[in-house]
Amino acid sequence: EKCKSIIEGLAEIRVKSNKVFYNPVQEFNRDLSIAVLSTYVKEYKEQKIGKTxxxxxxxxxxxxxxxxxxxxxxGLRSIRYAKEIPNITKIIANDLSAQAVDTIKENITYNSVGNLVDASHDDACMLMYKHKNPRMRFAAIDLDPYGxxxxxxxxxxxSVQDYGILCVTATDMAILAGNSPETCYVKYGAVSLKTKCCHEMALRILLQSIEHHANRYSRYIEPLLSISADFYIRxxxxxxxxxxxxxxxxxxxxxxxxxxxxxxxxxxxxxxxKPNPSERNPGQLKFCLPAAPSVGELCLHCNQRHRLGGPIWTAPIHNMPFVTRVLEYVTENPHLFGTAKRIAGVLSMVREELPDVPLYHILDKLFGRVHIQTMPILIMRSAILNAGYRVSFSHASKLSIKTDAPARLN
Ligand code: SAM
Known part of the structure; x- marks a missing residue:
């Protein structure tokens, strides 16, 4: 049987069967995850020891x-985690497919990381349920499924520790982007909408869904970084x-x-x-939202009816100080990442995003709506700033405009 050899980061893996999944396009996802976890390990340990x-x-x-x-x-991701993230105790590389587990085992040996990585052949959920006792929980769980x-x-x-980190990929973008709102409700408990800002909406639907699952067990999430890239979100x-x-x-x-x-x-x-100016809680930012229409009320601007979507997460989707630390880690260690430039570019845009303004407009669509010729985005941005409002891009789209300016000036 033919054997493919793949080198990514510090790992070299061999894949014998086409039935075992490997996607080179996801290198950015793996690089980003390594940068995030490398930054997070220290913070987690400092928090556990209680030191500032x-x-x-x-x-x-x-x-x-x-x-x-x-x-x-x-096993590529786990092997890279073992070789590239400092101060890790143990990594479990699990898969349900026997063929995949054979490949994982061979690659663990081939990369000499048997001291850090254990292969596991189990259903992901069964394995996690076995670790839900607080003493058994993982500091980090990575979910990178199909779809x-x-x-x-x-x-x-x-099965994640308190103060632990969950890393979740979703690739079913069509469902999250409004092509099948019913299916989105079934899977994520939220109705998706076809809109120009669908990539950020997808992130906010996924965050809402994780929070909903966590709440059942008196747990809650705090988003550290939320990225839309290529054909997936993370x-x-x-x-x-x-x-x-x-x-x-x-x-x-x-x-x-x-x-x-x-x-x-x-x-x-x-x-x-409850407005309380003395309380500074980043999860509770007050948004500059216009008054929402009551059910059945027509649109203020064009007198048409509304479609209803959601619920979506509308608190911040990134923790900016954390994003800054990840960005520093990548710019100080560019040699560690094949996609260092792209990560630095994306994280720099993330840092500029207005944290308290959910969703965004897309320039040409916005101008199309009011039937005027589109203008360069920088001029549009200056105009918004001159009118006294804030403006930024979103990392999720090149022509995006995030702003607290209302749709209509009264
Ligand atoms: N994380 C990998 C990477 O970065 O290269 C790619 C993972 S691939 C998209 C999804 C894998 O999930 C497949 O190998 C499949 O066999 C496995 N899988 C599907 N359902 C599973 C389940 N219930 N429990 C464990 N593994 C499962």
Missing amino acids: KHLKDCELHDVPFTILEALSAT CPSIFLDAAVQ VFVRVNTGAQQCKKTTSKLSMVYQCVGCDTITLQPLGAT
Whole structure:
């Protein structure tokens, strides 16, 4: 049988069968995950030891950091994690397919990482449920399935440590982007809409879904980084426990009203946040939202009816100080990543995103709606700034305009 050899990062893997999944386009996803986890390991260990100052290397070894790659295929990702992320205790590379597990085992030996990586042949959910006892939980769980991750979420939110990190990929973009709103509701518990900002909407639907699963067990998420790239989305969220915090979930979610005539989007938060200027809570940012239409009310701008989507996550989707640390790690170690330039580019855009403005407009569509010739995006941005509003791009689209300017000036 022919054997393919693949080199990525510090790993060299061999794949015998075409039945074992390997996708070279996902190198960016793996590189980004390594950058995120390398940054996170230290923060996690510092939090567990309860120190704010930096730890010495010997102290870092005292806190275990185990990673579960629940859907591992060739083992490439786990082997790269073992070779490229400092201060890891153990990685479990799991797959349901016997052929995949054989490939994982061979690659562990071939890369001499048997001291750090264990192969596991199990259903991802069964394996996670076996680790839901707090003493057995993983510091990090990576879910990188074909298509939709939702069937793994119930187990994942229970088997990750407090202050641990969940890394989740979804590739079923058609469903998340509004091609099948009914299926999206079935899988994610939210109705997707066909809109120009569908990539960010997809991220917010997935975050909402993870939060919903977590809440059942008095746990809640804090998004660290949420990325739309190529044909998939990838989110990194911290998980914690706290019934009081869970009560704040409704204030982090909104229903989405989309006008069928002019496409204007209006958000209706599920829960009201009590305005309290002394409370500074990043999960509770007050949004500059226009008053949402009441059910059945027609669009203010064109008198047409609304389509209703959501609920979506409308609290911040990134933790900016964390994003900055990941960006620093990549710019200080560009030799570690084949896609270093792209990661730096994407994270720089993420850092500029207005954190308290969900969703965005797309320039040419916006101009098409009002039947005027489109202008260069920089001129449009200056115009918005001159009018006294804030503006940024979104990493999810080149022609995006994120702004707190209202759709209509009264
Ligand atoms: N993470 C890999 C990487 O970065 O190269 C790719 C994973 S591939 C997209 C998805 C894998 O999930 C397949 O190898 C498949 O056999 C496995 N899989 C599907 N359902 C599973 C389940 N219930 N439990 C464990 N593995 C499963």
